[in-house]
Amino acid sequence: MTLWSRVRSWSHTAFHRSRMESEMDSELRFHVESLAEDLVRQGVSRTEALRRARIEFGAIERAKEECREARGVSILDEITQDLHYGQRVLLKSPGFATVAVLTLAIGIGATTAIFSVVDAVLLRPLSIKDPSQVMYLQEHWQDIFPGFSVGNFVDLKRQSTSFAALCASNLASFNLDTGELPERVDGEIATGNYFATFGVPPIVGRVFSSEEDQPGQAQVVVISERLWRTRFHADPSIAGGVIRINGLPTTVLGVMPASFDPLLNKTEMCVPARFTAEQRADHDDHYLNVMGRLRAGVTPAQAQSELQVIAQRLQQLYPLDDEGRTFQLQPLSAVLLGDQRLGLRLMLSAVGFLLLIACANIANLQLARSRTRQKEIAMRAALGASPGRIVRQLLAENVVLGLAGGVVGVFLAYWGVSWIIAHGPAEMPRLDQSRLDAGSLAFACAMALLSSFLFGLAPAVRSASARLNEAFKSSSGISGSGRDRIRSLLVVGEVSLALILMVGAGLLIRSALLVSHVDPGFDVSNIVVGRVGLPDPGYHDPNLAQHTFERMIAAASALPGVESAAVVSRAPLAGGGSSNGLLPEGKPFDLANLINSQLQIVSPNYLSTVRLPLKAGRDFTREDTRDNTLVTIVNETLARTMWPGENPIGKRFACCESGPKGRMDPVWHQIVGVVADVRAWGLDRQVQPEFYIPMAQMPSSAWDWIGRTMDLIIRTHGGALPIREVQSAVASVAPAVPIYRLSTMQQKISSTLERSHFDTFLLTIFAAAALLLSSVGIYGVLSYMVAQRTRDIGIRMALGASQSRIIWNVLGLGVRLALVGLGIGLLGALAATRLLSTLLYNIRPTDAITFAAVSFILLMVALLASYLPARRATLVDPIVALRYE
């Protein structure tokens, strides 16, 4: 209540300043005149009465000042005065102000830009209802976390009581045919309660119901706002309209808002899953994403323990499929964004270091200035300014500096955020939503104020406490050794922070260099890759699908400039893939004996097209059809894993399908060849066991696993990319079927490295900036010391010290500072780089070469920064220096 009245009175004072002044004026005048009138009534003459009234009232201006103070006006006044004064002082030393503002702008700009990205990617809640209640469920088997099998999902959903809703989806892509070029669109196949689980309503029309998620219902689809705007001109009457998806007429039910993308997969359309009875009984194929909204009052731990119970039940019911299989639950946001945390936190700490270095630099500059300003401050103190007032005034000056740096920094940050969005890794979710919003502006402002206190407080307190008489009598250069120590400490701190950043950047650079020399395992030059998905309705027949791909290979091979063409279910470095459990012949059928391995279905000339070297045995031939022995080719890793130290040629394993006598009837594949390992998941990733089977021998159900989708691989003779020609070759074989994600193999490699290159690039920039700033720091301190010791140097030169001796002296000072900083920094780096280990390829976070190289660079730069002041010291003329007094 009184607080409120105070705030009111304060804001009143602040905003109605002139009115208050005039009111106060008339109030006091009224008082004096009333007093005078009373005197007149007692018989005193009017002029005399006024004179006496004024005397009796006392000093009117002082009363006014006290009134203003009573209202808290004067503090406001003083602060504005201080800010004005600060601004004037800064304008008077434009050189200092420019350097300080730019230094600060780099620090604040970088910090704000990275903060905006962190905010968009990590901090902002997912745009679904109560995101913290939504969990992501995975199966856990051996050391892998596959998706759910439909059977396990259906059983779990029936038995669990922890979830208000439990839904499943799997990612899929669709051929969308709107009349012009057919287009491949990413989307999802989801259960009926998918949208309800996330609690987001459509912006147009409705979503599909659980009834529509039953087999045999009419085709329906829910589309994204993006697709609605780009392909359907935001037609509000789209709901109920019919479009062609995978060649089938499909009714559009509604449009989901652009913000709705719960799996951050850029989903453009969603169709009901409609699990068949056969699928519901299938506990063997693990591919579903399962999401659940916890029932109110149920904790994740409670839900997890219920999952444990259900998993044990399923293990007993379906030992063939679920033995050793458990379920795991994590918050959805942790699953989607967890991968981003390390890298982004790393960047945020890097820019934090940079800002600290910037602050240390400015503090150093301020300390140097505070010495020359000591007289001015002593004068103010002598004229009656309290120490508090002086500190406040010096702080105000720094706040002006900080805010100016903040404003320039925000511009830098704006530019930085747009650069990051344009060049950042495409795989980073929500990166495109980064922007400078109120949150990041508030952050920048807080950073500006925080840094002005960081770099302003020490010099300010120091100046205010400096003794008056000392300041006045110091006409000669008596250097305050205490101050030198602070300045040296600041420089040491800068150097050590810079070294930590440099070691981090150095490790990432070395790791990137090592990765770039990794052999992908095949000849990546002159290869073009694109994906082709045959729609199920038109190409359900396995023979038709196979023949279509064979004709496509023939059509592509016939193109001018093409050496050969092939298809593979997942091209190396294209991402994704499917895996199977393999049972080596001779081991009992038991889940524990299965070896999980990546499956590649290939056309016969695939190995020769990508020039994947055959290490033993033979390549597939046209004779390898289902009428002959089922054959397979394995990579070296699988051969080593399955039969360590033995010749695998001629051995057999069971996989992929079961014989006519049911699930326990193995179908054997004979190994006819061994090929080199391929870095299929990225140059910096581990090679997985992998096996190849010929397209002509694949089980017909495998067409469903791979969604009738293959990568068409074309090796050219070099020269321009035959993109148009490839598109029309595909269209001539399968009309209305698009070829998508068409790019060269080189491009695919660089896109898998995009993320690590981005991290490396940013950290290198930050480290370079840190090195630059700290060398400026060394330079500044040494220049200052040289200037302070002009007289000492003059005397020593007069006594016969040689120039080189003086140079070595100053260099020695600089190098000593750098060495101490280096030592502390190396210790810090040893502790800090451990965090990097998961980002590094093939080197340890304590890599000696990196540490040595970085230390060397830092020392060289420190020497250079010290050389300039050292050189200046030798130019001291002893006569002039001694006369300096």
Next chain:
Amino acid sequence: MDKQLDLLQGTLDMLILKAVSLGPLHGYGILLRIQQISHDRLEIQQGSLYPALYRLEHQGWIASEWGESENKRKAKYYRLTAAGKRRLQAEAENWNRMAEVIAGILGTKPEEV
């Protein structure tokens, strides 16, 4: 007439609150009212009256309003707020207790110790 007393530190605020508790007054009126009810025995520095008024208003114990004075001139009138009323009560109690204690101490005779 008795000799005028200098005002004790901190009592001016209480006197102002008391004066305006009897009805809204302008600054000069407050001065006159205090002099009147104290029978001119208190000396008030007129220059210190207004800072005190501003302080009390700032603290929310009195509120002000422009009105017309007896001689038909614009004047700023102060009145007691609810918070001011409680404050006055508290200060008066405090003062009375204190006066009693002091009087008790000063009235002590040697034989009572």
